[in-house]
Amino acid sequence: MCGICGFVSRREISNKTLKIMNDTMYHRGPNDSGEEIYSGEDGYRIGFAQRRLSIMDLSMLGHQPMHSDAAFGSAQDRVCIVYNGEIYNFKELKKELSDYPFKSNCDTEVIIAAYLKWGISCIDRFNGMFALALYDKSTQEIFLVRDRIGKKPLSYWLDGENLVFASELKPIMECPGFTKEIRRDVLARFLYQQYINAPDSIFKDVYKLQPGEILRFHKGEIKTWKYWDIADVYHKMQKNPVTDFGEAKAELKRLLQKAVASRMIADVPLGSFLSGGYDSSLMTAVAQENSPDPVKTFSIGFEDKRYDEAAYARQVAEYLGTDHTEAYIDEKGMFDLVESIPRYYDEPFADSSQIPTMLVSALAREKVTVALSGDGGDEFFCGYQMYDRLAQVQRLDALGGAVHGILGLPGLRRAKLEKRLPVKVRSIAENRNPELKTQICPPAYLDVARAFAAGEGMDCRYPRESAYQEKDWQIRRMLLDMDTYLPGDILCKVDRASMKYSLEARCPILDKDVMEYSFRIPHSFKFENGEKKRILKSIAYDYIPKEMLDRKKKGFSVPLDKWLRGPLRESLRDYSGKEFLVKQGIFNTDYVSRFVENYLQQGDRGPGSGENYSRIVWAFYTFQQWYACYIEQ
The missing domain is CATH 3.40.50.620 (HUPs)
Structure with a gap:
């Protein structure tokens, strides 16, 4: 279990910057970290990074980015990978790949060997939870892959012919050139659903890889497809x-x-x-x-x-x-x-x-x-x-x-x-x-x-x-x-x-x-x-x-009404005040300000407030919390 991030870009992104991006996910992998940048064709540079939570093979043999073994003939250093998750059938696969000179006891190396034998269709053989990025130097292809049901997260930012990916949004927000432009078209759905579903995200030009999906980046061109639907x-x-x-x-x-x-x-x-x-x-x-x-x-x-x-x-x-x-x-x-x-x-x-x-x-x-x-x-x-x-x-x-x-x-x-x-x-x-x-x-x-x-x-x-x-x-x-x-x-x-x-x-x-x-x-x-x-x-x-x-x-139910009308009352008022909303320029100022105040005043006595709408008010509050943390910081 880890956090991964990286890029494929013609921009100048240093190893120091890649490390800053990677370290925003320290909590996902406190045991080890690795960052590497490779020179690709057509002026592209490829950066791979990972924060590691050691689960299998706790030695440094499980360090990432991981490369195909130098002793494996023409595949010497051909493939490199950063990976988050677990392949539960890796031991069975390892037996089928006995010609590969394994050095570790971790599943990451099995993914590399499987790719070298079966290509990207090796994904069909994996049973597990995973999000991975794989770079094939021989073909100059970069693959992003997410597990079938979406257990492990993977987001990516498309900026022209540049691609930045990460397990969370924090590394993307630290990438040079990224602007935090909020997508207003997802707001109503978020307030209703309480989450933003793939492929959408809160930011313009940032997407979540969908469950069971593969993304292929090759010389500026991107193709996606589902291998499991x-x-x-x-x-x-x-x-x-x-x-x-x-x-x-x-x-x-x-x-x-x-x-x-x-x-x-x-x-x-x-x-x-x-x-x-x-x-x-x-x-x-x-x-x-x-x-x-x-x-x-x-x-x-x-x-x-x-x-x-x-x-x-x-x-x-x-x-x-x-x-x-x-x-x-x-x-x-x-x-x-x-x-x-x-x-x-x-x-x-x-x-x-x-x-x-x-x-x-x-x-x-x-x-x-x-x-x-x-x-x-x-x-x-x-x-x-x-x-x-x-x-x-x-x-x-x-x-x-x-x-x-x-x-x-x-x-x-x-x-x-x-x-x-x-x-x-x-x-x-x-x-x-x-x-x-x-x-x-x-x-x-x-x-x-x-x-x-x-x-x-x-x-x-x-x-x-x-x-x-x-x-x-x-x-x-x-x-x-x-x-x-x-x-x-x-x-x-x-x-x-x-x-x-x-x-x-x-x-x-x-x-x-x-x-x-x-x-x-x-x-x-x-x-x-x-x-x-x-x-x-x-x-x-x-x-x-x-x-x-x-x-x-x-x-189980968190007492949202009690919190919103109690200890969170004043901060909710601040977030829904006309001055704040006008400056923010995201929500319907007059409606939201009036609705929230009515919610606070009426409690659960009116049909337009109280428990009937506490979920929407809570979603609005958590959005404003997030905004204060990441946009107004």
Whole structure:
């Protein structure tokens, strides 16, 4: 696990500058660093740098940038690479590449050997999480590659015929010639979604490499393509369904066991996040099955008993016999992390669950360097409550169409009639765009997000649902979430929160073979008669008694309203004041200033304020925090 950065440029960028860029990511790799600059053709210079968090082969043989071995014939020093992540099947690949003179025991060298044998198509053979940059001196090609589901981040800045890349935006911001020009067209979507999804970023001409994507830079020309795509893989796997539940369960269990075992290979201490829910409990149980010693597990509890689930995690840990550590957090402990958010989430990011994720990462890092997590279970096995609602809404869609038609009849006083309709009925009636069917939302909420951004920019939602060619709304939304919410929010949140403390998080459910096999499993094995994660739960019950897991999830919520109208009240007022907004020139000054003041004054008493809109106000606040940190610094 590391941070990488570099450039392909005709500009004069010194090694000193490259080191400054690299060191902005010290937290991603405190164990080692390396920076090198090479002379390419046509006046290009190529800079590669990496900050290393040592996980495999802790010796200097794992130092990066890494080059192809001088003893390997014509490939002498042909390839160099900087890489962030883990290739979990590297030992199997190493056996296929036995003609290469390996010097280390790390997976980075396996990537080089695989590229020399199979070219860039070697990526298809890798099972892991990774973001890498590879320079082939013989062809003068530079490749940027991101793993299939987007576990590891990689952004790039295009400036004419120059390319700058990095695991985070901080190195790009330190590159000579970069101007921090904010993209106003992403603001409304950010306020609504609370994150900015690939390929977009907050800055003009800066993009995120998409999950499963390769970028090729050759003499100023850029080409990108997907080597793994959710919709394509889903339909391919659907052609060979598994129709027997017992068979599906047995094979999925085997694949999960294999995925966990491969993620327990490390030369540093390893543990597991344990919330007491199905996903983390199952991953921990399988890990304990693979370990001769008690697995170190970590959970946090909250003094507010409405959200505290630490007792459930402790009960699971005791049953499994893990070496369990828990810490109780009060509101002040959470609040103290608010100021650090923009420093580590160097793009606006407003999912407030980042705070408890940072807390459990800090707790785990006291004892381990690697932690297993249960991320991906909800998206691939139908776990969110929203999926329940979608099943209901799809059944009401025809009725919603009829209401929409009635509202459009001439002579009706539409505005007056709409006000009398419940919000849920209006939302279903207005849900007529076939590209947005599963992204149902009260129209007024969308209007507020757009109004904050002065009505400019892209749709707040993702108008792309036809790409999945799926009639079942639950399945369609699950696929959309795999493409957007999972990599853009969940995995970004965990990456930044864990790397803040130099901790590597590994996700067995997001194993390539597990993901692809999940697409062969009928949806009724995942959701039936209101039961979500049916097949995953069945596997979990093989390890842990049903009564320990089968309970209503409390969920966790940061007290945003209380904070925004309490200790953050004055700074929120400063950020939303007309003088500040006019000078900033980004948001709709009059609307935002009036809306925020109403939010502060009305509390949760009015339909246009309080809890109904705290998420948008929080997203606005975190954006202004980020702005103060990176633009007004």
